[in-house]
Amino acid sequence: MTRDTNTFSRRTVAVVVVLLVAAGMTAGAVLAAPATADDPSAVTGADQVQQVEENETTTEEPADDETTEEPADDETTEEPADDETTEEPADDETTEEPADDETTEEPADDETTEEPALTRAGDYITYTTPAGEAYGVENLTISEAEDDEMIEVTAEVTNPNDWLAVQSVEFRADGDVVERTHVALEGHETDHVSFTLDTSEWEDDDHTVAILSHDYGEVMSLAEEEPVEELEANVTFEDQTSNGTTVVVDEVHLSDGGFVAIHESASLAEGDAVGSVIGVSEYLTPGTHENVTVTLFDVPGADFDGTSLDADTDLTAMPHVDSNDNMAFEFVSEEGAEDGPYTEDGEAVVDDASVTIEEDAEPTASVTFDDQTSNGTAVVVDEANLSDGGFVVIHESASLAEGDALGSTIGVSEYLSPGTHENVTVTLFDVPGQDFTETELEDDTNLTAMPHLDTNDNSEFDFVSEEGAEDGPYTEDGEAVVDDAMVTVEADEPAPTTEEPTNETTTEEPTNETTTEEPTNETTTEEPTNETTTEEPTNETTTEEPTDETTTEEATDETTTEDDAGAETTTEAEA
Template sequence: MKLQTTKISAVLVALLMVTAGGIATVAASAQQEQAEPSVSIDDQNTNGEQVRVSSVTPPENGGFIALHEGSEEGPVIGTSEYIAEQDRNVRIQLERQISSDTTVVAVLHEDTDGNQELNASIDRRYQTEDGDIVSDEADLTVRGGAAEDDDATADNETEEVENETEEELEEVENETEEIENETEEEPEEVENETEEPEEVENETEEEGAEDEDEVEAEEGFDVSNLQAVDTAPVNDTVTVTADVEAPDDREAGAVELRVEGDVVERRHVSFEDDDERTVEFNVNTTGLAPGTYVHGVFTEDDGEVAQITLTEQNASFNVSNLSAPADAPVGENVTVNATITNDGEANDTQNVTARLNGSVAAQENVTLDAGEETTVSLNVSADEEGTYYLGVLTRDFGEVQQLNVSEDVEENVTDNETAAPTANVSFENQTSNGSTVVVDSVNSSNGTFVAIHDATLLEGNVIGSVIGVSEYLEQGEHENVSVELYNVSGANFTESELTENQTLIAMPHLDTNENGTYDFVASEGAEDGPYVNETGAPVVDDGFVTIEAAEENVTDNETAAPTANVSFENQTSNGSTVVVDSVNSSNGTFVAIHDATLLEGNVIGSVIGVSEYLEQGEHENVSVELFNVSGADFAESELTENQTLIAMPHLDTNENGTYDFVATEGAEDGPYVNETGAPVLDDGFVTIEAAEENVTNVTENETNVTDNETNVTDNETNVTDGVTDNETNVTDNETNVTDGVTDNETNVTDNETNVTDNETNVTDNETNVTDNETNVTDNETNVTDNETAVNATASVEFNDQTTSGEIVGVASANLSEGGFVVIHDATLLDGEVLGSVIGVSEYLEPGEHDSVSVPLYDVPGLEANQTSLEEDQTLVAMPHFDTNDNETYDFLTTDGEEDGAYVMNGTPVIDDASVTVQSFDANDTTETTDSNETNESDGTVLT
């Protein structure tokens, strides 16, 4: 069978080559006539498989003939190959065999896109200057299976070809003059013979035995890599592609798309430049009912099939926010992004395509619920230089931009990398009149507008969140930039000013169209986008804005809003009670005493004591019994060790005069909160009396010195001097105590009394005087410490950065009493006060420090299973005291009793930053180390 097929194919190739030569000769002579484009077809007899067009004169750029059944709008039943010049007797193979007489209309098409392949959606019908379509009509008479009888000689010659041996085949190929005079029906008959496999098989059995070793079978066209969507709506256009590979001795061939076995489109594909091509069919499903269909791509030798399910059309996918580079290197992928939105009322799946000059370069099936949107990212590339139209399209909509492809784009990109636009902004908490806000500072490389967004930005409302924008600011540093609110080009507002306290966000924007006008809102984000950092995120800073009018309203309505304050000072306790120095509430209160587990998130279990109910107003020296709380179970009955406790005023929400916060697991009698929503509280360090008595007993048991009077007298002088000096210090501290620490003033007075009493007894017990003087000094120190805790201030600035993972940089820190800058990971926000510590600076003297380097995972008391950051994350910088003055960070080793955090307005001083971990090659170790050493001197981490 293979041998006979080879023979027939060889005859076919020979005949086609000769026939093509004849046609080219005729066309060359006819071209001189320069006739107007036309097509002519005569009434004729046909075997139902081929139709002959009498003559055709194509347009200047060449064209095709499409045969429509019945009328110009009837279905296409056959198309010609590309026709470059005037031609006669053009044979058109029908896509399906007709079995009854019919009328056909030959319509002339231009080769609009110049690719010499007919695509009905692109290659438009040729029209005259008057707008008439160039066409001609003819009646076809089908003769029952017989070929056209216009040339009986051709039939006879075809039959002779079938019976010729391989030696005779050589004669046929050489007799070109005879074949040139034959009609073009011979290739048709030869092709028909190839479709009669039973005869071929018989002839192979009879004639092929001898020649089997002499002739090798001819390779055919291979089809592979069929690509198409699995699902599409009816009335949609579906793209089907497949790779077709041609044998070495074939330069052209027909490729068909079939649906349910019917040929719906045929392409004549040239392989002159390459032996493999991707063939694309765009099929309109209009008229097909919903359901599953088998389709495939076929050549005369091979094919691949797939299934597609057509569904009801019930949604419309819109395309917006197309984003892609303007330039790309030849042959390199570029990514195109677009937002796809289902504007319909039902969920749907559509094929989203990225196209270059109309050809599908990438595609993706997208399923969306009604009203849902998503961003698609598709990679496309072009193999030749030029300007392309790059578009992203759904069934109904699309967006297009230009893409310039050239060999030197990559070099240009590299050269311009250093020119990437950069900016930073600082926007601090502030009070506003509601009409303007002030941006503390902004610095940009390319000039900027500073846009003010409200908090809906964090919910994804990128455009609608813009409520204010500055005037255009030239590149460089700008400070105290005033931004008018609710006056933004392109935005519509229902309000004219802020009316409530809220968080706002400052964001520097570029002037991408260089017109000096902020067009981000008016262009729906297409122009004047934000500056971004090295991670691709917008550059922002937020601040809490308090409205002046709101402050006045709070003052006026104080009686209507529950408010409270509390003072809880350091003290000595018997372990069973503590004393709250003062509490003032607007609606009455219980004062709850919490232990330090409150700071770890133990809100209910940390309650260890509560006062009786206190009517609204001021109350002083409120005694609170410990370990007797309704609803709580305790394993102990009193405090046994020194510790920090926290006093917190609570409301009586159910107005029953009983503290039910613990018993109801927080549902009733919650705490008073301040204007930021945080609980009102104060903390104090409580020292247990039992520990003090032990110290006193040691003092009382000291041996009296009586043996050496001379030495005693000498020491007495020193004692007197020391007492006088310390009394002076006490007096100095009294001034400060009066300013803010009333309770400690009493202790100072008591200590002065002790000093006076002990001075009287100097002669009797000089040793005790010395010891008590020491106690006076110690108490004075406590006074100083308490004043420090109340009056101490700190600030820290911790910016987003890239790091090797072993060190971070803190931009600045100001510690009024000195201390350390501690780095916590994000578990701090979950209540992990101790376990979140992953880094600490060296000891910092009081004052301002810039560019502070903080090594990570090298903290006294820290047990960690890693030595560096392993992933990008948010870290928190927090200034800490050096409470024991040893210049060593002891917060972890003392379980939080020493070196606690600076606190202002009742909350720790912190700043957070997004830290990106950058890995470095081993080959760069030396260079990296040098860079770190240089940067650590100014506190900057290598980026």
């Protein structure tokens, strides 16, 4: 028999294609397609896919002896076109079997990165393609097909390799493979794949669909997700004058609560959303807030070189969400991963303002200290107004006039908050850091009331203890603000006199005094012996001459008359 070498080549190619396709084309692909022109490149990817699919469905895998051995002598190989019988060649005819590495071995590893190899064998062109990287899958969508119970699932697949490739793509529902197809793509080409699915037997939408390549894929649930409530915010930030340490946001509305952050407009415009934050409000509850004061250069997670604005600046107010619901601003410390801004149409909600730095205003004060009378331990300042808060200090006018501002201090009020205060009582001779030998004024004195600042903001009077370095006086035109008063020390009132019975002698003439007492109705009349004694049944008081007491009584001359009521009258006769 005469062997047709072309027939043998075609048969071998078909066998190799089937084996590689069945193996998932993980080590490369050998594709065969009819030659349509003298130029092999005229064969399209669609022809390749068609030929692969035909080979999968119509070509049976030959037995082992057909892939590695010559056909048996009695085996007849027919040519598709003319039913020609091919017999084994005669003994004298030399026919060489294809080398093993040409018919049964997959491409070596170093061949997988090469461009596809094209060879021509009779009426077929053989493409050998490296496996390369798996197709990428993205942008999966689900839509209703013409039939209401059918859905169409579509995705984009991309060949990431530099050469033409054919790879399988699977469609799955609830994890089960529904359909698998082969997709041919030129290097870096992207195309769509679509699948339809009958959902008539599904009772609900709690199902998933997926489109997968060998390594990649996308999965989507058919269940309708609950609509996410869109967060809303707005902010009003007007131009203003500031001392450089704070600004005021006129109004902010936060549907879900959060913060108002102050950004430096120039840095924000350059894209530095995190580094541009120079201030943030405290946590704000959901709703509308007005006149929100924001302290500058005090932001969690941020470091600053200064503590206030040095020049006029454009700033941006931006509402931020409390994304992790911990009421702590972490946008900076988490590098933007938490507490991002409220947005509208994809853009952050903001309002800008020009902030003008005001020149440092001089603190102002006034004091009214009227003449008064005092017991020497305290005085009353009628009225004091302090723009920045502080103290009212009482100085001894004479010493103050001599320039002794520290030593003249003899009294200080408690700390007074900014504003106007009336009838401020100041205790004298009780000043932190001052020693006194007296505790009160001894004479009428001219005193001076002087408002002092709390320069170190500690609500304590440190003017004397710090030798004038802290808490100095309010000034106006370079002079301390003062008011003088004449304080008159009131005289001591005489102490009440209390007479003791043993220190007092009373002499009464019997003819000039008659004593009658109600409790017992007893009247005693004695001889003029300079003693008069009045006795009660339960309480007897006797007034006697301290040095000379003489009592003379005539027992026989005493007459006692007692009436029915029990009243007793005793009369003693004159000796």
